[in-house]
Amino acid sequence: MIFTGGGGTTGTVFGTATAPPAVASLSFSATSGSLTWPFVASNGHIYQTLQTRANNGGQAVYDFAITNVGSYVIQAVVDAPNTGANSFYVNIDAQPQDPTMIWDVPVTTGFEQRMVSWRGSGTDASNQFVPQIFHLAVGTHQLIIVGREAITQLEQLSILELPRRPQNLRFMGGL
Numbered sequence: 001m002i003f004t005g006g007g008g009t010t011g012t013v014f015g016t017a018t019a020p021p022a023v024a025s026l027s028f029s030a031t032s033g034s035l036t037w038p039f040v041a042s043n044g045h046i047y048q049t050l051q052t053r054a055n056n057g058g059q060a061v062y063d064f065a066i067t068n069v070g071s072y073v074i075q076a077v078v079d080a081p082n083t084g085a086n087s088f089y090v091n092i093d094a095q096p097q098d099p100t101m102i103w104d105v106p107v108t109t110g111f112e113q114r115m116v117s118w119r120g121s122g123t124d125a126s127n128q129f130v131p132q133i134f135h136l137a138v139g140t141h142q143l144i145i146v147g148r149e150a151i152t153q154l155e156q157l158s159i160l161e162l163p164r165r166p167q168n169l170r171f172m173g174g175l
Contacts, residue, residue: 026064030076030154033060039147045079045111045155048147054089054098057147062157064143066136070161073131074116074143077156080105087124088154089146090116092134096146103132111155133162 031041038048039058048058066072080086086105089096096102102119104127120128145154 027156027158028062028064030060030157033062033143033145035060045153047151047153049150050147051150052147054096054101054146054148057089059147060145060154062143062145063140064159065140066138068161069138070136070164072134072136073160073162074134075158075160076114076116076154077111078105078108078114079111079153079155080108080114081151082107083124085149085151087148087152089148090118090132091144092136093141093144095144102148103127105152111153 029044030046031044033046035041035046036059038050038052039046039060040048046058046060052058074090086107088103088105089098089101090103091097091101100118100120102124103116104119104124105114108114115131117127118129118132122128143157143159
């Protein structure tokens, strides 16, 4: 390809382009996990009626397998009706820790899609890790969600691989 600029200057660019690798995603119903009390499943979603902590909340555990090493995020369909009913604890491959692994869900109007974040050293109104990115190896993993605030409802989960950065890009030009 040849580009021509002002004053008659030209430059030639050589290269090839390839499509990025396919991005993997896994989706499943919140009711498909292994649930422990006080989580309950009802009408296609899970919730608990009690406010709890990371060490005594209901647990929902989801086994999944990754075929591409990479960086992943979790997207969920959630109902977080108010600031007193809008959080879970979330982690992959280990129990979530309080308070750093709290997911403070932005308030919704009914069920809406939201990305999982972690409070980290932030606040309930301003999480530090938005979204939370999980670096996963090929193999089997467990998504662990622990209930925190009563009536926060979870319906659907998707684990999405982030696109990889392009590599081996070169600009070759001449004047």
